[in-house]
Amino acid sequence: MGYQRRDINRKSNYDGKFLERLIEQGCIYYEHKCLALIEKTPEPFIVTKLGQRGTFSGRFTGRAQPDFKGTLKGGRSIAFEAKFTSKDRIKQDVVTLYQSERLTYHEAMGAVVGVVCMIGRTVAFVPWSTWKEMQSIYGRRYMTEKELKEFQVPTPGYVDFLSDYHNKEKLR
Known part of the structure; x- marks a missing residue:
């Protein structure tokens, strides 16, 4: 059973890193288009011990920011x-209290x-005003993939998370 859990965690970690790489590709695209x-944002982390072949030990030095x-x-x-x-819903509390306060x-x-x-094949930019009010909007503290589709953004090799902002300024 332990091996299954480890494999599931490894896949989820890989999928999360994949999403971040697609977002970073979007950032590169926006920069090239001015x-x-x-x-x-780098994690607040310091290396405490260097090992062999590029390995190291370290520790977090602060709370994760957005x-x-x-x-x-234009300056905004x-x-x-x-x-x-990898589940069928995204819970509001995956954003930590500290991250929520900062956002x-x-x-x-x-x-x-x-x-x-x-969630699944749906990538979205959910405005913070919606995310923080999930309970009053949906009657619960999570969103399903169907609900996420309202905020879906194109993914043409990168996450085009600003598509609504540039087209409709929907993210205000």
Whole structure:
């Protein structure tokens, strides 16, 4: 049983990293088009011991911030979290309390804020105003893939998470 759980965790970790790479490709696309400069936020981590063949030990030095932050053309800020699930729903609490507080603060300062998430084959940018109000909107603290489709974004080799912003400014 332990091996099955480890394999499931490994696949979920791989899928989450894959989503982040697709988002980073979107960031590169936006930068080349002079639409935005958005970067992955490094984890607060220090190396405590170097091992052989590139291995190391380390520890986290702080709480995780939102995964991506940057500036859109025109000067508006953006901050968002990236979340993948292999389940049939994405729970609101996958965003930690600290990340939630930070995203809410960015929103209050006028930034475009949300969560890029993936359920099944659906990738979406859920505005923070919707994410934080799941309970009042859906009557529960999670979204299904069907509900996520309302916020679905194109994925032409990258996550085009700003497609709605540039087309409709829907993310306000």
